[in-house]
Amino acid sequence: MDLTCDDLVAAIAEHLAGRISRGQLAAWAFDRFYELEQGELxxxxxxxxxxxxxxxxxxxxxxxxxxxxxxxxxxxxxxLAQV
Structure with missing residues (x-):
């Protein structure tokens, strides 16, 4: 699975638009961080x-x-958008 800065921007935008909660954003980020550490991303x-x-x-x-x-x-x- 690929992950880019654009994906993070999109996830944050989803939260700011009220489509996902702060907890859901944190859980998503935790899962991506773990996957990155495990070499899965x-x-x-x-x-x-x-x-x-x-x-x-x-x-x-x-x-x-x-x-x-x-x-x-x-x-x-x-x-993230400047990268």
């Missing part, structure tokens, strides 16, 4: 670092101390 080499960082931020986004605001999520989307 293919990511573009030039996107790997930011994808790992973004997944790390998102997979804890449902835990109160780590909740990302809408502004922070949009900033993350912007960073």
């Amino acid at each position: 293919i990511v573009p080499l030039d996107e790997e670092a930011i994808i790992r960082d973004a997944l790390d931020e998102l997979m804890f986004a449902d835990d109160e101390p780590f909740v990302l605001s809408e502004r922070e999520l949009r900033q993350l989307m912007d960073r």
Whole structure:
């Protein structure tokens, strides 16, 4: 399975549009992070670092101390879109 920055942007957009909950976004990110660690995901080499960082931020986004605001999520989307 392939994963790109565009996929992360799309997942965040789904959350911001109210189609998936914060918990669902965090669970999705956790699953992708685990798959990446297990070598089950293919990511573009030039996107790997930011994808790992973004997944790390998102997979804890449902835990109160780590909740990302809408502004922070949009900033993350912007960073991902620049790659």
